[in-house]
Amino acid sequence: MKDLRNSKEHHNYRNELTITGLLLGGMALLYTDIPFHIMIQTFIQHIGSATAAVKQFFVSIFIEPFVQMEFSDFVGILMITISFGLMIVQIRKKMISTSYESHTCPLCDSKLHRIHRNRWQLWLSKALYLSSGYFHCETCDHSSLRFYQKTPHLRQG
Numbered sequence: 001m002k003d004l005r006n007s008k009e010h011h012n013y014r015n016e017l018t019i020t021g022l023l024l025g026g027m028a029l030l031y032t033d034i035p036f037h038i039m040i041q042t043f044i045q046h047i048g049s050a051t052a053a054v055k056q057f058f059v060s061i062f063i064e065p066f067v068q069m070e071f072s073d074f075v076g077i078l079m080i081t082i083s084f085g086l087m088i089v090q091i092r093k094k095m096i097s098t099s100y101e102s103h104t105c106p107l108c109d110s111k112l113h114r115i116h117r118n119r120w121q122l123w124l125s126k127a128l129y130l131s132s133g134y135f136h137c138e139t140c141d142h143s144s145l146r147f148y149q150k151t152p153h154l155r156q157g
């Protein structure tokens with residue numbers, strides 16, 4: 001019981017201290033000329049220069065190389081990009097043609113069963129924009145991933 005009253009008194013004491021502190025602080029601020037407007041102004045200026053520096057940094061990394069790039073460099077990058085694109089198209093074509101077969105095992109001619117594709121196989125078929133199926137032969141344990149042209153009625157990804 002005594003402890004409780006002690007803590008309560010302590011609490012009251014703290015409240016009074018806060019009130020006195022606020023009062024004295026407010027009065028001190030009224031009587032002195034702390035240049036708040038200048039402090040805020042310099043703070044805003046600092047933020048402004050910081051954002052300008054960040055902007056300059058991003059321009060120097062992402063925009064300036066392209067602006068200063070020679071035309072031949074630009075053409076070179078364009079040609080490399082096109083060749084990559086054509087390569088992917090070529091790989092895609094090859095994958096379709098080699099896997100366009102019936103559902104029989106290429107090793108033992110048994111019937112193949114469709115099994116679940118793993119995440120990478122799904123990702124690959126999505127990247128190539130092709131339908132795919134993962135097949136397994138129960139007789140010889142052979143398994144193969146096959147790709148098909150995407151068909152509108154067969155939306156399996």
Ligand SMILES: [Zn+2]
Nearest residue numbers: 105108137140
């Ligand atoms: Zn087989």
